[in-house]
Amino acid sequence: MIFRDVLLILCLLVPMALGQAVEIQLAEEGALAEDELIFADDLFTDAFDIIEDVDSGSWRDGLTIRLSQQISGQVNHHLVEPIPGYLLSKHGDLENNRFGINLRYQNAFALGWLLQGSWQARAYWSGDYVFTTNNDNIDTEYRVNELFVQRSLDQQSVKLGRQTVVWGETVGNSALDVINHTEYRDFGTIDIEDARLNQWMLVWDVFKDTGNWSSFINLYPEFNPQPVVGSPFYVSLPYEINDYIRSDKTLFEAGTQWSKSFEGSDIALMVAYLYENQLRYPQTKQQLIKSAALANDFVLLGLSANRAVGKLLLTADIALSHGVLLDESTLSGGGGFGLANNIKKDQVALSLGFEYGISNLQSLSVSIQAKKMLDERHGLAAEHQLTNKGIYGSWLVRYSNQVMNNNLSLSATMQGDLEGDTGLLFLGADYSVNDHWQISGQIISITSRKTSPLSIFDQDLRLGLIVTYVF
Amino acid sequence: MSHIKRLSLASITMIIGLSLPAYAVEEITGLIVMQAVDDNQRATNDSSFTRLKLSSCKFGINKGRIACAESPRVKVLESVAVNYGESLKDTKSVSITIEPASERGIGMLTYSYDQEDRDNQTWLYLSALGRVKRIAGGDSEGDTEPASLFGSEFTTEDTDTGKLTEYQVNLLEETTRSNRAVWKLEMIPNKARAKKSRYSRTVHYIDKSRYVALRSEMYDKYGKEIKRSVASRVELVNDNWIARSVTMMNLVSNRLSNMALIEIYTDLDINDDFLTQRTLTDTAYREATLKQLRAQLD
Numbered sequence: 134m135i136f137r138d139v140l141l142i143l144c145l146l147v148p149m150a151l152g153q154a155v156e157i158q159l160a161e162e163g164a165l166a167e168d169e170l171i172f173a174d175d176l177f178t179d180a181f182d183i184i185e186d187v188d189s190g191s192w193r194d195g196l197t198i199r200l201s202q203q204i205s206g207q208v209n210h211h212l213v214e215p216i217p218g219y220l221l222s223k224h225g226d227l228e229n230n231r232f233g234i235n236l237r238y239q240n241a242f243a244l245g246w247l248l249q250g251s252w253q254a255r256a257y258w259s260g261d262y263v264f265t266t267n268n269d270n271i272d273t274e275y276r277v278n279e280l281f282v283q284r285s286l287d288q289q290s291v292k293l294g295r296q297t298v299v300w301g302e303t304v305g306n307s308a309l310d311v312i313n314h315t316e317y318r319d320f321g322t323i324d325i326e327d328a329r330l331n332q333w334m335l336v337w338d339v340f341k342d343t344g345n346w347s348s349f350i351n352l353y354p355e356f357n358p359q360p361v362v363g364s365p366f367y368v369s370l371p372y373e374i375n376d377y378i379r380s381d382k383t384l385f386e387a388g389t390q391w392s393k394s395f396e397g398s399d400i401a402l403m404v405a406y407l408y409e410n411q412l413r414y415p416q417t418k419q420q421l422i423k424s425a426a427l428a429n430d431f432v433l434l435g436l437s438a439n440r441a442v443g444k445l446l447l448t449a450d451i452a453l454s455h456g457v458l459l460d461e462s463t464l465s466g467g468g469g470f471g472l473a474n475n476i477k478k479d480q481v482a483l484s485l486g487f488e489y490g491i492s493n494l495q496s497l498s499v500s501i502q503a504k505k506m507l508d509e510r511h512g513l514a515a516e517h518q519l520t521n522k523g524i525y526g527s528w529l530v531r532y533s534n535q536v537m538n539n540n541l542s543l544s545a546t547m548q549g550d551l552e553g554d555t556g557l558l559f560l561g562a563d564y565s566v567n568d569h570w571q572i573s574g575q576i577i578s579i580t581s582r583k584t585s586p587l588s589i590f591d592q593d594l595r596l597g598l599i600v601t602y603v604f
Numbered sequence: 605m606s607h608i609k610r611l612s613l614a615s616i617t618m619i620i621g622l623s624l625p626a627y628a629v630e631e632i633t634g635l636i637v638m639q640a641v642d643d644n645q646r647a648t649n650d651s652s653f654t655r656l657k658l659s660s661c662k663f664g665i666n667k668g669r670i671a672c673a674e675s676p677r678v679k680v681l682e683s684v685a686v687n688y689g690e691s692l693k694d695t696k697s698v699s700i701t702i703e704p705a706s707e708r709g710i711g712m713l714t715y716s717y718d719q720e721d722r723d724n725q726t727w728l729y730l731s732a733l734g735r736v737k738r739i740a741g742g743d744s745e746g747d748t749e750p751a752s753l754f755g756s757e758f759t760t761e762d763t764d765t766g767k768l769t770e771y772q773v774n775l776l777e778e779t780t781r782s783n784r785a786v787w788k789l790e791m792i793p794n795k796a797r798a799k800k801s802r803y804s805r806t807v808h809y810i811d812k813s814r815y816v817a818l819r820s821e822m823y824d825k826y827g828k829e830i831k832r833s834v835a836s837r838v839e840l841v842n843d844n845w846i847a848r849s850v851t852m853m854n855l856v857s858n859r860l861s862n863m864a865l866i867e868i869y870t871d872l873d874i875n876d877d878f879l880t881q882r883t884l885t886d887t888a889y890r891e892a893t894l895k896q897l898r899a900q901l902d
Contacts, residue, residue: 177659177676177849177851177862177864197705197706197708198705199706237731239709239887241887241888241891241892244892244895245888245889245892246888247887247888247891249887283886283887283888284888285886285888285889285892288877290882290886290888290889297734299733299734299735304733304737329734338882338886340877340880340882340886345881345882394881396725397723397725399738439738441723441725441738441739441740442723442740443723443740444740445740446738446739446740488740489740490739490740493752493760494752535755538660538677538752538755538756538859539752539754539755540677540755565677565706567675567677568677568678568703568704568705568706569704569705569706571706603704603705603706604705
């Protein structure tokens with residue numbers, strides 16, 4: 134029913150988006166053979182009017198508004214066996230039916246000063262899991278994504294506010310991209326760029342010929358939010374889990390990075406004192422009622438580099454994490470209901486990637502991230518089963534192609550774990566109807582072995598459609 | 605992630621700056637004319653600030669006139685470029701997308717080198733990515749097919765300069781075009797160039813007194829005209845005549861693109877620091893520096 138309604142809306146919207154009623158006939162072959170061409174009087178005569186538009190100095194110049202309506206759902210009727218002997222029937226169902234407003238604002242309000250922010254609001258309609266968990270009522274959500282003031286001087290820049298710090302070269306699969314916390318709420322969120330959440334920080338950049346320094350301090354570290362009730366990643370537990378309870382203990386994160394570019398290569402070294410983004414929950418007798426989260430601090434040492442060779446870009450990120458807890462994360466980004474969470478260990482992680490520009494319109498990238506917990510069994514009871522053993526990690530393959538004068542963007546993303554337990558295929562098509570309207574289609578398929586924590590998603594097939602208007 | 609364009613925006617201005625200074629030679633040859641064009645293009649690109657608008661649409665005939673058959677797609681970009689190196693044949697440029705809104709703020713920094721064995725360097729900034737990313741694009745010649753400039757009908761081949769030794773340039777006749785005296789000349793690629801070209805022959809009509817290509821015709825290997833460009837708004841900018849509006853028509857797909865140089869200023873005092881990655885990420889610095897550049901224009 135809802136799919137039908139959306140299709141109806143689309144049928145109405147697209148002709149509107151295509152714009153003016155056209156009485157102009159396309160030129161026939163030979164019609165332009167005459168020597169002198171005459172353009173219509175109004176053809177691009179307004180091209181130079183943009184001078185006034187751009188220089189108007191209006192606050193509106195820096196505002197970008199994006200409106201979007203998304204529907205998506207799992208469509209494959211099938212059985213899964215998440216626990217041996219327990220068969221679960223999965224029916225096709227709508228998961229997302231939501232309207233979003235995203236605002237982005239950027240204003241260099243004085244010489245060397247900048248104010249930048251982005252906000253988002255969501256309304257959850259009938260059929261969305263948020264609607265369902267809200268007792269079949271429309272629910273809304275609002276949050277500030279980014280909001281900072283920047284002051285730039287000769288060779289320095291200071292940014293204060295809500296922002297992201299991204300380290301690492303291997304896009305989407307970097308072992309060093311651990312500073313900001315993330316939220317994978319839905320399967321439509323494939324890219325870490327979309328999952329990354331901003332934090333309140335002070336960032337200080339120094340630009341020198343000998344290399345650039347970028348340092349940050351975060352006096353209010355945040356953690357990955359718990360799965361939203363009703364979302365695909367939500368698992369009902371027999372006890373309540375709480376967020377981290379901030380007490381008198383002051384939490385802070387700080388780090389610095391030195392980077393320098395050479396011909397054909399960029400290199401960076403970094404060190405940081407961080408808290409793991411994923412909270413841990415100790416198993417105690419009290420867990421029958423509720424479990425309070427633990428935050429774990431650690432030290433990160435890192436090196437990142439890239440090397441361009443013709444159309445090939447090679448990337449490498451190396452991370453040494455000192456004092457982390459046992460890694461119980463899964464491909465979906467979840468995990469953390471840890472046993473033995475008081476045993477700190479060191480972890481080595483390596484990301485390697487290559488990106489190949491097949492042409493100006495096509496690109497292919499492949500990357501792997503491999504991690505190893507040093508002395509992983511030291512201090513553990515013999516019966517303790519590890520979620521991640523030995524060398525573990527993930528791989529990522531992306532292909533993109535631009536066709537129809539760059540109006541249609543096709544992409545394929547495949548992702549899985551190194552053990553081969555789980556694989557995810559994402560196919561996307563983004564069609565720009567004009568400079569404002571865009572229609573996107575998504576197909577997401579998941580396969581998973583019974584032994585994988587993601588086995589509940591085995592054979593899931595999700596279809597999604599997003600209509601976007603930007604102005 | 606949005607797709608990545610490995611194109612030097614600085615080169616875009618070259619096609620519009622298709623003009624040449626008065627050439628004091630007794631006998632004008634096609635090669636001399638095009639050499640002068642080439643030298644002039646570099647001059648119009650040096651230490652420059654450019655704002656351009658690229659509009660594309662399907663076109664048709666309405667009451668005998670060419671008109672868009674749909675709402676044009678529009679891109680507005682700002683670019684700063686400086687030439688470096690021996691004979692100023694290397695270029696550092698930075699470009700920022702202003703419109704459309706969905707691409708606003710995308711920045712690209714390019715170092716392009718004249719030496720064939722030296723790969724160009726490109727960095728891209730996407731706000732969604734949250735950082736600057738190096739793009740591997742190979743050398744400026746490349747072995748791939750000519751690529752569209754930002755989805756328009758202009759291609760890298762249309763904006764390519766130099767390499768005149770790869771063409772046979774013939775001065776065909778002196779004639780008139782748009783009521784102005786012009787040289788009509790043709791450029792025929794040699795075998796090596798032809799492998800990388802979509803054109804078997806290009807005919808230019810160069811304004812003899814203002815030294816601007818008023819019209820160009822591109823032919824495929826079967827001798828059929830497949831594209832045509834027409835220039836207008838020829839104006840004097842820093843002692844160089846420049847066509848500030850060029851329309852490229854694809855006669856096969858019936859699609860056209862207009863490139864309008866909304867603003868172009870050359871010989872500006874541009875600090876080397878501006879043509880670094882900082883300009884992509886540090887918006888406060890970028891806007892402050894651009895304001896100072898504009899102040900030089902007043």
